[in-house]
Amino acid sequence: MTSVSLSLIIPAYNEERRLPATLAEVTRYLGERGQPYEILVVVNGSTDRTAEVAKAAAERDPNLRLILTPLRGKGRAIKIGVGESRGERVLFCDADLSTPIHEAVALADQVDQRHPIVIASREGSGSRRLGEPYTRHLMGRGFNALVRLLAVPGIQDTQCGFKAFSRDCALDLFGHQTIPGFGFDVELLYIARKRGYPIRELPVTWVYRASSRVDPVRDTVRMFGDLLRVRLNDWRGHYE
Structure with a gap:
């Protein structure tokens, strides 16, 4: 039985500027909740000082761990984090905190046996x-x-970067995940449907960050390719 209630996974690629404020806010909020938690910062192939920033934060907070990998890709980073996690519930969030941390953690609070997957939605009633x-x-x-x-x-919004899972569900889904980049969200939810997990969407507030690395045209083309890859993987039986 794990003694950690929540594992928060933050993939971080070249986030030296935003990461200090994000980690300060996250550790403050989780500490005030009074429940056992861990923060896993997965630094994947960064070329700036992201690793040094995360290491300094980990030295100040025993609940924070730095995981280094030379391999890029958000999906790959989160998969590594899930494999290293110990929490009863697993939540991943973007390093820019485009959704406030209290709303992100509220997703994990709604995870239970009936709702093993709870994801943030920027669409529909109540979202902003x-x-x-x-x-x-x-x-x-x-x-x-x-x-x-x-x-x-x-599913109204597959791409919002805040998703929560029960531990067993996370290990199962990420054990079948293959796409390393931004298209991993779609693959993850496709696998969930394939394997019979219900998916619950909750509305959130989401703030556009002008420094986002997402290129709508380039990444849409890439994710369309990932969509085709998901269907091909399914046809080959990878998600059984």
């Missing part, structure tokens, strides 16, 4: 998207429509 350029939003909605058609019908 702040500061996002209209063209970016429009392209995102187009991609989501394609995802609903080809992979996970009924």
